[in-house]
Amino acid sequence: MTQQRIAIAARKGGVGKTTIACGLASVMANQGKQVLVIDLDPQSNAAYVLGTNPTAPGTANLLSGESPEPLKAAPGLYVLPGGSDLVGYSIQSLDPEDLADVVKPLPYDVVIFDCPPGVEYLERLGVVAANSTLVCTDAHPLAVMGAGRVLNELSLRKQKERRGPQRWAIALSRIDLRRSMDQALDKQLAEAYPDIPRLMIRQDASLAWASAERIPLMDYEASCRGAKDLEKVAEWILNG
Template sequence: MIRIAVANQKGGVGKTTTAINLATALAATGQRVLLIDLDPQGNASTGLGIGQALRDRSSYELLTGQATLEEAVVRTPVPRLDIVPAKVDLSGAEIELIDFERRTHRLDHALEGGSEARWDVCLIDCPPSLGLLAVNALVAANAILVPLQAEFFALEGLSQLLQTVERIRSRFNPELSILGVALTMYDRRNNLSAQVADDVRACLGNVVFETVIPRNVRLSEAPSHGMPALIYDHRCAGSAAYMALARELIARLPAKKAEAA
């Protein structure tokens, strides 16, 4: 199972929207997908229609050892897409995990102890911070996907995240790679979006995905209906963009693993 952390310490960049819709798009291509909601706000869970009543076991119990991966997994309405939901208890995990042995490897350990063969790809929706929850995701992941809002301060935040990735590589996970940077909330009518995109591509080159995710009302509406935009309105520009991004992502997956899928 390929593990991909969807991470950016800056909030409001479309990270959860990207995680939900990429997971759905990958499932639509035949991949068996596991989405781990590691954000205490639980927006990825809500966006896939997983109500509080279905979150008896969650990523909190998974990290603290109170539940196995199999016990925490919930099936979503999307075929071939499962989720480990999140609930508000996760907000206290940052403090609680301090007392755990190998606290930075809790998620990695939980995934290794589970039936990884059930899924081809695991997406980890990280919280908008670089705290212990995000570190657990980066230690467990094979690669990181960075949603990056096409706005002025994007590069500054990206620089901080890349420094964190280098520290994780040097101390905990030398195999961690950058799968790609996805430009989100792109407004073609705004010259600033084009300028930021040019700057990011000049800085990072081919690391940046060709596909850009546009500002799209249907993408914003879909979570309130408890479904991904690809199901809420598969014809909208946002859905088409995420399908294109999924195709790019699949092309970048390690060849050996991709063939196994």
């Protein structure tokens, strides 16, 4: 199969990027795929969440022309840690297409880029390397603002026919439809971005606990609500 490369971006911090990235990776590895999570976050949370060593050589080394060994978190589930090396000058001066070039030949069915909050040049490396993107937001205007910036950049890239994802969806994170803000979010996004699919990941304590206990989601609780929602996300990625 062709390699699926998905960027998980939000611009805003704390909306659930890493939880979604690692949960999705666990779901897809559980479906028998070889999955690699590439953490672009200087805080190096993805490797931690998946129960591996967040300080091992990782994405920064890959971008510096080395071949770091991805860490195995579960059968078929691997991760390249982020880390503070990612804020160095040599990474900042990379061309946005550099990650795309080094990732393509890697022997994985699915590559998931966990983009950092705020740091645009790192986010851009992930987005440009991806062929689809999930833009995460939770039910708060600040998160919607961050997601809006990413969405605007995505459509501009496509319009200019630059390298980058051909399709993207909005991932509504931590949604609890009993709250009025959460109810309004979906409606508002449908109005503001009528052509972009919306995927809902409901509020689920299992997602938070799996991260905190550092166990891949499908090993933690394969039948939880979050896993079900992420299976739908995987379905969108694989079959549109």
